[in-house]
Amino acid sequence: xxxxxxxxxxxxxxxxxxxxxxxxxxTTPALLNGQDERxxxxxxCRAVGLPVYATVGAVSENDVYKEGRELAKxxxxxxxxVPLVEDAxxxxxxxxxxxxxxxxxxxxxxxxxLLAAKAGAAAVSLQTQxxxxxxxxxxxxxxxxxxxxDGARAECEVIAExxxxxxxxxxxxxxxxxxxxxxxxxxxxxxxxxxTDRGLDQLLHDLSRRHRARSS
Numbered sequence: 001x002x003x004x005x006x007x008x009x010x011x012x013x014x015x016x017x018x019x020x021x022x023x024x025x026x027t028t029p030a031l032l033n034g035q036d037e038r039x040x041x042x043x044x045c046r047a048v049g050l051p052v053y054a055t056v057g058a059v060s061e062n063d064v065y066k067e068g069r070e071l072a073k074x075x076x077x078x079x080x081x082v083p084l085v086e087d088a089x090x091x092x093x094x095x096x097x098x099x100x101x102x103x104x105x106x107x108x109x110x111x112x113x114l115l116a117a118k119a120g121a122a123a124v125s126l127q128t129q130x131x132x133x134x135x136x137x138x139x140x141x142x143x144x145x146x147x148x149x150d151g152a153r154a155e156c157e158v159i160a161e162x163x164x165x166x167x168x169x170x171x172x173x174x175x176x177x178x179x180x181x182x183x184x185x186x187x188x189x190x191x192x193x194x195x196t197d198r199g200l201d202q203l204l205h206d207l208s209r210r211h212r213a214r215s216s
Contacts, residue, residue, distance in 0.1 A: 001178065002157075002180070003023050003024075004023065004026040004051075005026065005181075005183075005184060006026045006184075007025065007183065007184050013025050017048040022050060024050045024051035024179070025044055026161075027041065027044070037054075038070075042075065045074065045077045052077050054078055055080075055105065056071065059083060059088055060088075064091035068080040068082065069095070080100055081105050082104055082105065084105065084121075092104060092116065092121055095120070102123075103122065104124045105124075107125060107126055110147070113126075113145045117149055123156060126159065126161060138171075139174070157178035158176065160177040166189070166190055169182070
């Protein structure tokens with residue numbers, strides 16, 4: 001399963017990429033706020049040889065299409081993220097037929113995912129936290145999405161967006177997610193487990209005893 005780092009901070013991206021912990025970078029308008037968006041995206045692409053997901057700042061067909069093409073010109077690494085609203089579906093189709101990789105966002109159901117895939121989206125981003133805020137099981141919905149796309153033989157990835165904690169990430173992975181977005185803070189947190197800490201304490205204790213035994 002791919003891990004996409006939800007960050008526009010080049011140093012954070014380099015940290016994750018240099019350790020082999022990130023397979024891509026997922027940016028949002030909020031993460032790019034206050035920065036020169038195009039220049040930051042270009043810098044991210046130059047900094048690491050990973051896919052970079054960039055969101056269009058429009059919802060109407062012509063504006064989405066125009067901005068999607070402009071984003072794609074920044075680098076071959078760019079995947080254009082487009083909100084799945086009716087006016088933007090035609091733009092998704094136009095961009096994809098021109099060979100531009102598109103990920104559909106604001107997807108919450110198998111039916112939406114299927115329509116996005118038929119329009120040409122190479123990936124759909126499922127906002128599991130918002131689903132769970134409404135009382136649904138995000139991993140179960142993701143499993144349904146994966147089943148519908150597989151049944152339709154659609155070559156479309158399913159990305160779980162910011163699952164809440166390691167347990168939810170595990171559930172999304174088991175449900176068939178092709179990728180998951182995580183913040184740098186959450187990525188570091190995934191490395192931590194109480195038993196790991198306990199095991200490290202025991203290892204250090206054993207090493208100390210061995211050192212003392214060799215010194216005596």
